[in-house]
Amino acid sequence: MNPFLLLIVGFLMAHSGFSQSTKRTFVLVHGQWHGAWCWNKVVPLLQGGGHQAISFDIPGFGQDQTPTEQVSFEECVEKVVKEVQAQPGMVWLVGHSSSGLVIAQAAERLGKEKVEGLVFLDAFLPRDGESVFSLSEKFAGPAGPPLQKALIVSTDQKTISLNPAMVRELLYNDCTEEDLQYALARLRPGPLSVLATPVRLTQQNYGSIPKYYILCTKAKDMDKSTLSKNVSCREIIELPASHSPFFSMPDNLVEVLNRLGR
Known part of the structure; x- marks a missing residue:
């Protein structure tokens, strides 16, 4: 190929959506009762x-062998x-x-030098001193x-667990029967500490990292x-899904992740 054309092609590749610079590392953190298995489609x-x-199991969940009743919020953050x-x-x-x-507290420790963005997937979005329980009371x-x-x-x-007879209605209302049964076979009790422990966050660290909901x-x-407005986010994206879009619409979820911050 003509050297000039090679130069043009190289320039276009370097500045197109196919550039390696646009590729990202997503660290996917499951919620209470779930495990890394919930990201299997994503x-x-x-x-x-x-x-x-x-993706991975945080302590006490999935295939992790840590006794659930012994798991602390800090252990989940450390993982x-x-x-x-x-x-x-x-x-x-x-x-x-x-x-x-969990990701908010982890980001506080890691800082903006390591965390490019925080994505709250239908998640609890905390300010300093808040917990899952306090946010539930505040907004529900x-x-x-x-x-x-x-x-x-x-x-x-x-520990705290879910009534299996109610999870379809509350968590998987737009999911297939196959996905429901897959989840029911894997849901585990979770540590109460993860829901009760307040986060300790600063504007300098957590506050400086771009957030998306x-x-x-x-x-x-x-x-x-x-709740999605509890902390200022760069963008709030609506997805017409249940609480479990990783099952019901993984393609749509990945499309959203792909375009965040673009």
Whole structure:
């Protein structure tokens, strides 16, 4: 090929959507009761687009063997921090549901030098000093969110589980029967500490990292339309999905992730 044409092609590749510089590392953090398994449809789609997609079980969930009743919020944060630090460049942290607080606290420790963006996937979006429980009360009122009626607290007050007869309605209302059964076979009780522990955040660290909120408008666990504005986000994107878009519309979810910050 003509050397001049080679130069033009190289320039276009370097400045197009196919440039390696547009590829990202997404660290996907599941929420309460779930595990890395909930990202099984999302990971290959991200990887197929040339991105890195990292998913894992936080302590006490999925295939992790840590006794659930012994898991602390800090252990979950530490797991995320270690996974992020193992990546060579900057990352996008994606937290689902209760793990909005986990990624917020992890970002506080990692800083904007490591975290390019925070993505709250129908998640709890905290300010300093807030917890999942306090945010639920703040935005759902004294009666609590609809999900509250499905919660089962252990007698020792250390773990919390879900009534399996109610999870379709509250978490998977637009998912297939196959996805529902897949989830039911894998849901585990979660540590109460993850929901009760308040985050400690600063404007200098957490506050300086760009935030994006993906609001699932068909979610029935809790209306998060006001919660999504608890902290200023660069963008709030509405997705017509249940609380589990990683099952019901993974392609749409990945499309949103692809264009964040563009």
